Each structure stands twice: as structure tokens, then as C-alpha cells.
Amino acid sequence: MRDEGLKGGARRFGMHVGEVAAYALAGTAAGLFIGAAVGIFGLGVEYFSGLGASHFSLYVWFLPLAGLFSVFMLRRFGGKGGIGMGAAFRASRGEEKGFPLRNALFQYAGTWSAHLFCASVGREGAAIQIGAAIGGELGRTLRLRGADKILIVAGMAAGFSALFGTPVCALFFALEVTVVGGVRMRALTASAFASFSAYFLSRLCGGEESLSLAVEVPAFTAASLPALVAVGAACGIAGLLFCVLRKAASRFFRFSVKNAYLRVAAAGVLLSCLLFLTRGRYAGLGTNLVGIALSGGKVYAFDWIVKILFTAVTLSVGFLGGEVTTFFAAGACLGAALGAPLGMDPAFAACLGYAAVFGAATNTLLAPILLCAEVFGVSLLPQAAVVCVMAYLFNFGHSVYNQRIREDIVLHFVRSIGMRREELPLQGKLYGRNPLLP
Secondary structure (H helix, E strand, O other): OHHHHHHHHHHHHHHHHHHHHHHHHHHHHHHHHHHHHHHHHHHHHHHHHHHHHHOHHHHHHHHHHHHHHHHHHHHHHOOOOOOOHHHHHHHHOOOOOOOOOHHHHHHHHHHHHHHHOOOOOEOHHHHHHHHHHHHHHHHHOOOOOOHHHHHHHHHHHHHHHHHHOOHHHHHHHHHHHOOOHHHHHHHHHHHHHHHHHHHHHHHHOOOOOOOOOOOOOOOOOHHHHHHHHHHHHHHHHHHHHHHHHHHHHHHHHHHHOOOHHHHHHHHHHHHHHHHHHOOOOOOOOOHHHHHHHHOOOOOOOOHHHHHHHHHHHHHHOOOOOEOHHHHHHHHHHHHHHHHOOOOOOHHHHHHHHHHHHHHHHHOOOHHHHHHHHHHHOHHHHHHHHHHHHHHHHHOOOOOOOOOOOOOHHHHHHHHHOOOOHHHOOOOOOOOOOOOOOO
16 A cells, blocks of 8 residues: 555656646747747837837827727737737636737737837737737647646746846746636746746847846835835825726726727827827837936926826727836836935936836736846845835735736635635625636
């Protein structure tokens, strides 16, 4: 009996090691494919953004055409499958049948055209969706348990890592914003190998390095805590505000203008006028605002909210693109604006806000802390941890993405006391139906 037990244990161990090795290889392969695909996407974003910026006064008036093109493309070729980060998350949880490869092509065409005509959108969200589509397609070809869902998560990590050059942040971001339940450790293996292989391939091919800035980091003392807490709370509320405005804008425009083509055309004209009147300060990715804030330049107290409003409206009416870079821009501006009144170096406060608003808007905690370390250096970790924890608390559980309750402690607690799904407070109201609960 003992020999049989030892043999059974050895067999299970061997199967586990084999599965981990298989997912490591699958993640590496996915990372290499996605690194190349997202590298091309990133080069396109840079080219079209630069072209639009150099002819801003003319090209901005063609913004409605980019919106009409995106709506036509999705309606004509989109099929029944969903598009967007929410659809990718649902596919990773098995709530939706896959995330089609054509979604990657939509992101190329839609995001490039939006940046050509100066739309206030980002790029990381689009890269994450490209990675999810390619990862899901590779997963469907593998005879591994749950490979289609796991490689969607790994693809998200690879897409973020390849474009922004922060593999550790990308890894934990992909794992934090998705629910993978019982396949969490297998998703960790595939995502880690995908993230780092995509990063190294994109750098080998000359991909853009992540932002790096030498900033003077003040001593972390008890006296500095109140200012750090205040910055974190403000960033959390800013992230919450983006979530609320994004959803409110979507409902408002859908209710006000039923026809999708008329809606995106009318909003495109309005956005063109406003972008022109503000001389392009809030057009494009927002990297101009990031540069101003981190270098100690002139930042207005309203820059962060105006950038948030432009991006929320642009994405709500039908334009394609990401929002992560605009979180960075809004956060850097908010931090810089709060720095001086709180007795902090504005550039240092901008670094903290850069990561904290991103964490608050996406409802992630580890990813923004690691982002600070990768982008600005590990010396910021203590201050970044305080600010990002406060931002996480002050977003009150909201996210711009369609998330679910993920904490394992909730699952174990509910099962231990025999509570059923419908008895869980706020279940189905704040977070929606949670597939992990009994």
C-alpha cells in the first residue's frame, strides 16, 4: 500500500512538472509571437501619432472619419464576438467563447487611425487586447487543460510588457485584473514566460524602452506620511472618477443618440473643436503631459480632469484605443499639482501619481507599485507602496474594467460558514455574479 501511494505521488508530481514545463514553453512561444506583433503595433502608433502631431491643425478635423471607420469596421466584420477589455476578461474566465484573432486587427486599424487624427486615447489597452487575441488563438491549438483561457491571460501580460517595457508590472497586472480561479498557478507560469520573452524580443528588435527618469527621492519618514496618504487618496478618487465618468458617458451618448454612426460623428466634431481650442494639449497619448509633469514644467490644476474627460468621451462614443497611457498622464499631472501645496517636490509627486491613478482606475495594487520600481527605481518603493495602497482603498472597489471578486480569502470564508452566493453582501450589485463562489 505504501509503495502504491509513493508511486501515485510520484506520478502526480511528474504530471505537475510536465504541465508546468508545457505552459512555460507555451508562454514563451506566445510571448515571442506577441512581442513581434505588438512591436509592429507600437511602431505604428509612434509613426501615426507623430504624423498627426506635426499636422495637428489640419488632421484634427478628420477625427470624425476615424470614428466612423471604427464603427463601420466593427459592425461589418465584428461578428457576434465581443471586443474590448471586458470581452477579453470574460473569455479568460470562460464566460465567453474565445477572443477572436480579428480583434487584434481591429486594434491595429482603429488605434492607428485614432492617433493619426489626434484622438485622446492610449495604446497599452489596445496592445493588451492584441496579446489576448493572439494568445487565445495559440491556446486553442494546444491540447492542454484550459490552455485557451490561460494563454489569453498570458497574452495580456505579453502585450503590456512588449509595448511598455515593464515585464514584472505586466505580469502582475494581467493576473490581478482577471479571474482565473483554479488555474491561477498555471496562468502564472505561462504569463511569466510570456511577459519576459515578449519584453526581450521587443528590446532586441529596437522597441522603445520604458520611461526612465532620475528623480531625487526624499527620505521616507513618519513626517512624510500625511502628504503621501493625501496624494494616494486623491489618486484613488481620480481613478474612481474616471470609472464613473467612463460608464456615465457611455450611457449618456447611447441614450441621447441611438444611431451609432451619428453618435460617433457628432461626438467627433465636438472633440475636434475642443482639441483645436486647447491647441492639442490633450490630444494623443498624453505623453506630452507626462513629460511636462515629470520635468517640473507648468502643470495646471485642471489638466488631469480634462485629460480624463477627453479620453472617457472618446472611448465611450466608439473610437478604438487604450486608456492606460492616459491614466499615466492624468496621474502625473495630479501628482505634480498636489506636490507643492503638500510640501513635496512636484516631479517626485508626479512619479507617484503616475502609477497610483493607473492602479486606482484598474483596481490593481501590486502592478502600480512594481511599475514605480521598474520605471523610476526601487528607491521609490516605500513611498509608492503607501500611495498605491491608499489609492487602492479610495477607489472603493471600482474599475474601468469588468472585474469580479477575486480574493481567495472570500471564497474560503464563504465556504467555511456555509454561505451561499445569493447571501453574499453586494453580490450581483457591486461586483456582479462571481463564478468562483458556490
